Amino acid sequence: MTAASAKLTPFQREVTSRFGLVPNFFASAPDAPEIIERLWEFAKAGYLDNPIPSLFKERLFVYLSRFCEVRYCIVRHFAFLVGRGHSSGDPGVEVQTVEQAIKLLKTAPPWDRDPEAILRQLERLPSLKQWPAAETQAEDWLIAAATLVFVEPRRAERARRALRSALGGNRFEHLMGLLAFIRTAHYWTVLHPELSFEEDALELLKVNEELARLLLEDPEAARCDMGVRLLEELAELRDLNEKRELEKAKHALEVQLQQKDLLLKEINHRVKNSLQIASSILQLQVPDAQGTEAADALKNAAARVLAIAAVHERLYTGDDVTVVRLDTFLADLCQDIGRAYGCPEGIESDVERVDVPTDMVIPLALLVNELVTNAVKHVGPPCGVVLRAEGGDALKLTISDNGKGPNERQARPGLGSRIIDAFSTQLGARVEPKRTDSGFRIELIVPLHTLR
Amino acid sequence: MRVLIVEDDIIIAMHLAILVAEFGHEVVGTVRSAPEVIAQAMALSPDVALMDIRLAQSSGIDAARELHRSQGLRCIFVSANLDETTRAALLPLEPIEFVGKPVMPVVLQRALRKAEALLEP
Numbered sequence: 001m002t003a004a005s006a007k008l009t010p011f012q013r014e015v016t017s018r019f020g021l022v023p024n025f026f027a028s029a030p031d032a033p034e035i036i037e038r039l040w041e042f043a044k045a046g047y048l049d050n051p052i053p054s055l056f057k058e059r060l061f062v063y064l065s066r067f068c069e070v071r072y073c074i075v076r077h078f079a080f081l082v083g084r085g086h087s088s089g090d091p092g093v094e095v096q097t098v099e100q101a102i103k104l105l106k107t108a109p110p111w112d113r114d115p116e117a118i119l120r121q122l123e124r125l126p127s128l129k130q131w132p133a134a135e136t137q138a139e140d141w142l143i144a145a146a147t148l149v150f151v152e153p154r155r156a157e158r159a160r161r162a163l164r165s166a167l168g169g170n171r172f173e174h175l176m177g178l179l180a181f182i183r184t185a186h187y188w189t190v191l192h193p194e195l196s197f198e199e200d201a202l203e204l205l206k207v208n209e210e211l212a213r214l215l216l217e218d219p220e221a222a223r224c225d226m227g228v229r230l231l232e233e234l235a236e237l238r239d240l241n242e243k244r245e246l247e248k249a250k251h252a253l254e255v256q257l258q259q260k261d262l263l264l265k266e267i268n269h270r271v272k273n274s275l276q277i278a279s280s281i282l283q284l285q286v287p288d289a290q291g292t293e294a295a296d297a298l299k300n301a302a303a304r305v306l307a308i309a310a311v312h313e314r315l316y317t318g319d320d321v322t323v324v325r326l327d328t329f330l331a332d333l334c335q336d337i338g339r340a341y342g343c344p345e346g347i348e349s350d351v352e353r354v355d356v357p358t359d360m361v362i363p364l365a366l367l368v369n370e371l372v373t374n375a376v377k378h379v380g381p382p383c384g385v386v387l388r389a390e391g392g393d394a395l396k397l398t399i400s401d402n403g404k405g406p407n408e409r410q411a412r413p414g415l416g417s418r419i420i421d422a423f424s425t426q427l428g429a430r431v432e433p434k435r436t437d438s439g440f441r442i443e444l445i446v447p448l449h450t451l452r
Numbered sequence: 453m454r455v456l457i458v459e460d461d462i463i464i465a466m467h468l469a470i471l472v473a474e475f476g477h478e479v480v481g482t483v484r485s486a487p488e489v490i491a492q493a494m495a496l497s498p499d500v501a502l503m504d505i506r507l508a509q510s511s512g513i514d515a516a517r518e519l520h521r522s523q524g525l526r527c528i529f530v531s532a533n534l535d536e537t538t539r540a541a542l543l544p545l546e547p548i549e550f551v552g553k554p555v556m557p558v559v560l561q562r563a564l565r566k567a568e569a570l571l572e573p
Contacts, residue, residue: 279467332556
């Protein structure tokens, strides 16, 4: 040791006189030793010669070094605290046990406790006559408040005020001076990642594995990286914004959906009203043509429009817009044909309640209209209409009367039979005419979903 | 029965009038707006009103409410938009029947028969 001391520069001798050794920190810029000497001057002003009691300074240095990603400071100052070298460069300082130092390190940071409560208690404290001793309640509050100021200076206005009121202006500024130096020391170690632990500190880590873990793997280490901290806060803000944006988008979608719903209702209303007008106009014209051939054509046209209109009356009334329930309306349609031909009770209908794809309903209604009209007009009542579901995938429509079936020698097929051909083809229906004992029957097997 | 037709679409009103007559009732008047209904209903003294719910610039529901309040007149409501909410809202007015638009003549006929049965003294 004496041999080694002999080789020391005056600067190293001065450092040794304070710490009892030369921390690697003060040998970290061999290319510009003058910088290190300036740093030493700051160390003396902010830390070593700062009138705050040496033990408080060292304990605070150790605790705040938790919040630095580089582990040099925490290990070095822990070593000082437990007597390897001198805390705060003060050879007369009280040495703490490893247990005492560990207890300090394990004190939860203020944000994991109740920072509000801590600051309230500090605010209520009568002005301190002197610095509190180690491991007292008041020391804990001061360290906690100083931690808030150190880690988040921009958000620690209240902590700063509480410290000032408890300590008085002069001691408060000395404390700020110490924080500034600790910050500088941390930053210097970040800029010098090659800084290695001293032999005495390494020895301490080797003999105490728990301590090594505590010192080297502190989850709070990232706290002091202000960049990371800021990024985390920004990320939180972004998440919050995103959430708000999502809420806004959701609301807009709901409004849009409502508007779409209203629009659909409005269009639906217009279509129904327009169909009503079309049907009404044709109906109004029928009496004018009474007794002429045109009257029949008008009546047929009115009936066809009414069949379409009747379908529309049922459209979009249920929750599912893709199907229409064939409940009473096909029966109503048949009855209305009977009414138009003066035999309102002449058509017996038996229609099973079945859901039919929307796009099949108009062809189906027009088929029924033509077939029933034919039966009533050419044969007369009674007529029968039966609609049955054939399993889940087909419908069977049967129209029967007492006649002999269509006259095959008819020269030119009328519009009625052309409509029947057209819509049975469109629906992919199989048409089976049959003569029976009691008359004539036509059966249509309509596969469902043929138009999809 | 004396039937008042409330319908803002004149063509539809004319058609309804023909149908009402065909089913053996008397059309006492055809009006096109809620204020008109309220002004004329007293003088026309109908037994029943065929009321379009949606009238141009006014509401058939308001007209029906006023008729029900002042004369206890009940309606057969006609509309192209008869959803559950509308039906429920009209219940206090003791609706005789709801007839969807486009109107199937037989459906109207049934509603008028129902009115006759209900209103028989």
